[in-house]
Amino acid sequence: MPVHDHDCPHCKYLGTDTPAPGEPRCNVVDMYICTQGREDPEDFTLIRRYSSEPSDYACAHLGYYSPKYQRLVTKARELGHVTHHPTTTSANIRNYQRR
Numbered sequence: 014m015p016v017h018d019h020d021c022p023h024c025k026y027l028g029t030d031t032p033a034p035g036e037p038r039c040n041v042v043d044m045y046i047c048t049q050g051r052e053d054p055e056d057f058t059l060i061r062r063y064s065s066e067p068s069d070y071a072c073a074h075l076g077y078y079s080p081k082y083q084r085l086v087t088k089a090r091e092l093g094h095v096t097h098h099p100t101t102t103s104a105n106i107r108n109y110q111r112r
Contacts, residue, residue: 016041018065027088030061033081036071036090039063044085046094055096059085073090 015026026046032042045060052061056074062070073082075095 015043016060017043017062017069019043019045019060019062020067021045021047021049023047024060025089025092025094026086027092028092030084032063036061036081037063037069044088046085046089048094057089057095059089061085 016029017025024047027044027046030042030044032039036042043062043064045093045111047058047060049058051057055074057075059070059075059082060070060074061082071081075089086095
């Protein structure tokens with residue numbers, strides 16, 4: 014069960030994680046994948062929620078994630094939300110953070 018409130022009905026909860034280096038200090042990070050309005054899995058959004066504050070999260074598109082999202086991608090694949098591993102190089106990593 015999620016630790017923090019998350020109000021998007023399209024997001025699928027993937028479990029919890031510990032903060033990665035450079036992320037906000039918190040005890041638990043909730044992990045989600047959102048497929049709303051997207052057909053291409055590389056456009057799915059990976060979300061790491063740090064608290065119940067609406068702006069306290071980080072997100073990235075599946076096709077352009079950074080290493081801190083690796084556990085989230087693995088969990089999404091295990092649960093069948095993603096059926097392939099996107100090809101990602103350091104040149105095309107795009108990480109969106111909102112704080």
